[in-house]
Amino acid sequence: MIIPKLALRNLLGAGLRTWLNVVVLSLSFVLIIWLQGLYIGMGDQIKEAQIDVDYGGGQYWHESYDPYDPLTLEDAHGAVPDPIQNKIDKGEATPILIAQATIYPEGRLQVILLKGIDPAQTVVNFPSQFLVQENGEIPALIGTRMAKSAGLKIGDKVIVRWRDAQGTFDARDVYIAQIMKTIVPAVDQSQIWIPLETMRELMGMQNEASLVVMAKDIEELPVVSGWNFKSLKFLLADVEYLIKTKKTGGSIIYMFLLLLAMLAIFNTQVLSIFRRKKEMGSMMAMGFTRGKIIQLFTLEGAFHSVLAGIVAAIYGIPFLVWFAKKGWAMPEGYDDFGIALGEKLFPIYTAGLVFGTVMLILIVTTIVSFLPTRKIAKLKPTDALRGRLS
Amino acid sequence: MENSFLIKTKDLVKTYPVGHTTLFALNRVSLGFKPGEFAGLVGPSGSGKTTFLNIIGSLDSPTEGSAVVMGKNVEDLSHKQAAELRNRSIGFIFQTFNLLPVYTVYENVEFPLLLLNLPPKERKEKVMKALEWVRLADRAKSKPAQLSGGESQRVAVARAIVKKPSIILADEPTANLDAENSFNILDTMEELNHELNTTFIFATHDEKVIKYLRRKITLVDGKVTKDEVYEQKNSKGDI
Structure with missing residues (x-):
């Protein structure tokens, strides 16, 4: 010492x-x-x-789904398999359908991702409750970034055009039901959210989804053909x-x-x-x-x-x-x-x-x-x- | 008689290479020192006084010959054993005092005791006693920079004697002191020599020191030319 x-x-x-x-x-x-x-x-x-807001406890992706390749989106959807559907029915998962679309705000053309989500889901902390359809119109939810880039406000109507399952172009008016403020750009930028069932119907993709978000802490993850589970480690890489x-x-x-x-x-x-x-x-x-x-x-x-x-x-x-x-x-x-x-x-x-x-x-x-x-x-x-x- | 020597050198040689030649700092020096001696090596600069002190102080090793200190041949000692010998048995006093500048007077004197692993209480007693011997107990908290030359050398003396070594080697201890301080220091050393029977060996060419010696060894060009022993105290020029 x-x-x-x-x-x-x-x-x-x-x-x-x-x-x-x-x-x-x-x-x-x-x-x-x-x-x-x-x-x-x-x-x-x-x-x-x-x-x-986005990843939950991990996601099942349709085997053709690649978020980094928009050209795959056309084929990146399929019927939700039973083991995953069981989880959805129990409230342990929520499906999301994704399609490429265009909108025409103020006469401009803007390419967007049209996403369908269940308004009643509670799997992710996402304000899907604003998508409850109260009249014949299609409610749409967008983020502040999207609202800014498209110049949209609550109550505005905008034409959305897409190609359905058969490749036919179709278009509808949607009205902006809510503009959400989120820190996650992945659910905001260039995206419009509409009710899942409405989207399935418009697209002709009954019971289909592009990905399924699992609730947090779900341990039992079924292995299903045609769908790949993406863990949080993968998603957060x-x-x-x-x-x-x-x-x-x-x-x-x-x-x-x-x-x-x-x-x-x-x-x-x-x-x-x-x-x-x-x-x-x-x-x-x-x-x-x-x-x-x-x-x-x-x-x-x-x-x-x-x-x-x-x-x-x-x-x-x-x-x-x-x-x-x-x-x-x-x-x-x-x-x-x-x-x-x-x-x-x-x-x-x-x-x-x-x-x-x-x-x-x-x-x-x-x-x-x-x-x-x-x-x-x-x-x-x-x-x-x-x-x-x- | 041989066994009574505290320090014994035989044919001690120390050479240094100087260019293409060899300088003999010590040339076959054979000397013995008994306990309680108050001896000095005198001679001009370069005569080998400091070299001799360094060898018997186990700070240096001879080129030839032997130097036995406290029964140990310094040439055979490892670096660690030599350090141990210096720590336990030898105290050094230097011309430039060599006090540790950031330590207080107390801490400087305490330093050799720390290496001996003495308990704090015993250390304190010994340090204060040593400081009382050199009449500096009241300056215990001062730093070396706050002391006069005479006081600094007295601290060096206290540091050398605090562990009560058998041998104290003093290299030109008064060279940086005025006459009054020189006599004070020499009186102190002489008292300690009497009281503790500590062997003092000086290297000096200062007449004031020489007057105090009871044995004067004259070195010239590394050789002993005279070895004079005085029966009486050699101070005040009465011999």
């Missing part, structure tokens, strides 16, 4: 030099935790929203990749700060070893071995990260907690980013993140502190006492 005690004593005794390094390093601590926490929070927020990319981009900022801190510590260590040779000589004369001096100087450097951790905790914890509560307001137009971002981002600081950051900085600081001390291994006591480095 002598070496750590002496290392701390030396470090604190060095005064301003120590505190400058500590402050820079503490900024790295706070910035890493803040940025990574922001990305974790963003990832969780996006995933939660996607699951809540894009989100995970996005977050990973964001984290990598963000890490450049804090790596730069960390590099500055490490450079300062490395410089301090190199200077210490050159300037404190007599001190080392005195220590050797009093019975310190070279190994102990290396330990002492390495620990002195490594303790920068301990002090930085304490300093970071003093100002960082209040800041991070405040930020976690207040959130980060997204800029104007954030909903056009194409990802499910809320109006505010709320960072999440996990124990793993804090522990990982502490360990990262401690290990990097220790390595940086150790590297210059290797010169001490060659130091002769007599040269050290004269203030010379061998």
Whole structure:
């Protein structure tokens, strides 16, 4: 315990030099935790929203359905198999029918996806209740992004044209029953939702669907021919990749700060070893071995990260907690980013993140502190006492 | 008689390469020191005084010959064993004091005891006693930068004696001190030598120190040219 005690004593005794390094390093601590926490929070927020509104507990896709290939949509529908229909009947799943269509708002042509959903479904947190048909007209539900791009308001009527199961073009007026505000663009952009049964009837696709959304926490997932189950891991892969990319981009900022801190510590260590040779000589004369001096100087450097951790905790914890509560307001137009971002981002600081950051900085600081001390291994006591480095 | 020597060197040689030639810092030096001696190596700069102290202090090793300190041949000691010998048995006093600048007076004196793993209470007693010996107990919390040269050297003396070593090696201890401080330091060392029977070996060419010695060994070009022992105290120039 002598070496750590002496290392701390030396470090604190060095005064301003120590505190400058500590402050820079503490900024790295706070910035890493803040940025990574922001990305974790963003990832969780996006995933939660996607699951809540769109993905549920996973989806069965018709074997021809490929959301990235609009040309497949024409064939991407089929009768819902019995095992899945049983789940739908029990309220554990809801079918969605998708078809390509065009609308003509204010005389313009706009290609959209026409989607049919059961107005009574409770599987996903989607305002399908607005699609209850009360008169002969077809109610339609759109999102704010769609409303903005098409210039539609509640009560507006718009012509929708599609090709039915036989390939025949057909068209009807739909009226905008509700404009929903959702953070999930995947259920909003270029989409019009109408009642499922109406759509089936108009399309000539009785009992058919393009995909079936399963309720959360459904464990029994039947295997059915012609339909493929897509787990949340699959559905959220894009989100995970996005977050990973964001984290990598963000890490450049804090790596730069960390590099500055490490450079300062490395410089301090190199200077210490050159300037404190007599001190080392005195220590050797009093019975310190070279190994102990290396330990002492390495620990002195490594303790920068301990002090930085304490300093970071003093100002960082209040800041991070405040930020976690207040959130980060997204800029104007954030909903056009194409990802499910809320109006505010709320960072999440996990124990793993804090522990990982502490360990990262401690290990990097220790390595940086150790590297210059290797010169001490060659130091002769007599040269050290004269203030010379061998 | 052989066994009573605390330090014994035989045909000690230390050479350094200088360009294409070899410099003899010590040239067949054979000397013995008994417990309680107050001896000094005197001679001009470059005569080998410091080299001799470094070898018997196990800070350096001889090129040839042997140096046995406390029964151990310094050449045979590993780096760790040499450090152990210095820690337990040898105290050093340097011309430039070599105090640890960020430590207080108390912490500087405590430093050798930390390596001995003594309990805090015992450490405190020993440190305060050492500081009282050198009359600096009231400056325990001061930093070296706040001390005068004389006070700094007294701290160095306290640090050297705090573990009550058998041997204290003092290399030009008064070179950076004025006359008054030099005499104060030498009086203190002489008292300690009497009280604790610690062997003091100086390397000096300061006349003030030489007057205090009870044994004066003259080195010239790495060779012992004179080895004089005085029966009485050699201070105040009365011999």
